[in-house]
Amino acid sequence: MLSVVEYGQGAPLIIVHGLFGSARNWGVIAKRLSDTRRVIAVDMRNHGSSPWAAPHSYDAMAEDLAEVIGAYGGVAEVIGHSMGGKAAMVLALKFPNLVKRLVVADIAPVAYSHTQQGMIDAMRSVDLGAVATRGDADRLLAKVISEQGVRAFLLQSLDVKARAWRLNLDQLEADMAAILGFPDVPGHFDGPVLVLSGAASEYVTREHRPEFKRLFPAARFAKIPGAGHWLHAEKPREFEAACRAFLDAEAQK
Structure with missing residues (x-):
């Protein structure tokens, strides 16, 4: 199973980092959110302390996350940033019964042309x-x-x-095209979704909204002023507040 760092007690919230990241990048936000939840920050495959494995595909990453959620009761809230946001979206599409609520941070379910x-x-x-x-x-x-x-x-x-x-640099290089892309996953996820992006980032645009709505009919959109792609690092308190407001409001419905 993926390596994880846990904070707090209660219903599980999984945090999924982006490319070249790790669970430790999310320590401050994870600790703050753990006042009302059991927060599990993961190291994705080929990152941090988790196993190095091929392929580094979103289908494989979604199955890794499903295994983690299975170990923590079988259903969880999920926050995913960038690559982790794509993995979280594929998780919700493939295993909708495992995801209560989803926050997608500054990434869209599309292929990107830039390279890392x-x-x-x-x-x-x-x-x-x-x-x-x-x-x-x-x-x-x-x-x-x-x-x-x-x-x-x-x-x-x-x-x-x-x-x-x-970091398994060789595997990440070999699968860079898949990391930049997004798989064709049938179906849709009808649960609550917040698409939270940085107002100064170009990763999520209005042109992406129809695809979000096709796959995630209940998706809502919000921006953090003054934040770029690394919105959780640039504006951590605003990011935490937006996630908390969404997750708590949906939990009370």
């Missing part, structure tokens, strides 16, 4: 044999990535002592 290959190349460029501290790794990574925030995010997946990335 540059991030893989950047991580591979770091001479891990020359890394004794995280600062060493940051200085090496700075040669190819100028944005400090991006470097800090990637370096959360570096095991400095082991001098190794906690």
